[in-house]
Amino acid sequence: MNYFTQIALKFDVPDFDISSWRMAQVADIPDRARYKYTLWEKESAPPTPLHVYAVPDPFAKSLLLQLPRTVLDREVPGVFYMKMEKPHPNSTVPPHVDIGRRSAINVYIKCSQEITEFFEANEETKTLASQGAFVAKEGDAWLLNVSKPHAVRMSSTSLRSCISFSFRKLRFDELVGLLPAC
Numbered sequence: 001m002n003y004f005t006q007i008a009l010k011f012d013v014p015d016f017d018i019s020s021w022r023m024a025q026v027a028d029i030p031d032r033a034r035y036k037y038t039l040w041e042k043e044s045a046p047p048t049p050l051h052v053y054a055v056p057d058p059f060a061k062s063l064l065l066q067l068p069r070t071v072l073d074r075e076v077p078g079v080f081y082m083k084m085e086k087p088h089p090n091s092t093v094p095p096h097v098d099i100g101r102r103s104a105i106n107v108y109i110k111c112s113q114e115i116t117e118f119f120e121a122n123e124e125t126k127t128l129a130s131q132g133a134f135v136a137k138e139g140d141a142w143l144l145n146v147s148k149p150h151a152v153r154m155s156s157t158s159l160r161s162c163i164s165f166s167f168r169k170l171r172f173d174e175l176v177g178l179l180p181a182c
Contacts, residue, residue, distance in 0.1 A: 002172055003118035003131050003148050008180040009141045011066050011107045013163055014059060018081060021053040048084045048091040048154055055079040055163065063163060067105075070178045077105075077165040084152065084160045092153050095119060095128055098146035101166040103175055105143050108136040108162045113155040116142075121149050136162075143179060145172035 055063065060079040064072065078101075084093060098104070117133035128149060136142060144150070154160070167175065 003145050003150075004116070004134060005143050005176060006134070006182040007105065007141045007143050008182045009066070009068075009105075010139065011063065011141060011163070013107060013109060014062060016055075016059055016081075018053050021056060021081065024052045024054045024080060048086055048093050048152070050093060051083050051085070052164075053081045053083075055081050063165075067165065068178060068180075071170075071175065074174070074178065075167055075170045077167045077170075080164045080166060082106075082162050082164050084154070086154045086158045086160075093151055095149045095151040097149055101168050102147050103144060103167045103170060103172045104146050105141055105165040105167075105175075105179075106136070106162045107141045107164075108138055108160075110159055110161045111136050111138055112160070114160050115153040115155075116144075117151050117153065118145070119149040119151075143172065143175055147172075 063079050064076065067077075113135055115133050115135055118131045119128035120131050121128055131148070134142065152160070170178075
């Protein structure tokens with residue numbers, strides 16, 4: 001399966017205060033090309049805003065040094081802090097693909113039974129077929145093929161957050177061979 005896998009890395013995420021960090025992106029309106037898959041679904045749940053912050057040095061450097069040298073020799077990823085705040089009891093992050101990166105390693109900081117699901121898209125019939133899902137626990141690290149459609153079904157909690165290493169060049173299948181599997 002070329003969509004997601006848990007990796008056997010444990011990250012020491014230092015305490016931080018994001019109040020002075022630069023916001024890189026806010027995604028909460030499913031009307032861009034990357035959200036075309038949302039329109040294929042018949043969901044009526046309101047979208048969950050996703051706030052992405054660029055992690056500044058020295059925090060980014062301390063996190064990058066925890067990645068294997070074999071990865072860093074091939075590409076130094078961008079380091080971001082992502083948080084999803086649930087504005088409505090039925091909100092969700094609808095199916096989408098990430099723009100500007102091929103793959104990601106997410107290190108979950110706060111989570112509570114949210115389901116991350118990946119799909120194969122059939123462009124001809126405009127349908128999505130589930131290719132599996134996972135539920136991350138706090139402290140877990142997951143390698144994700146964010147070039148494939150994926151969604152997050154929020155739980156009853158009001159906040160989900162993670163550190164995300166964003167790879168622009170390295171594909172999922174390349175990273176699988178460079179990272180320790182669980």
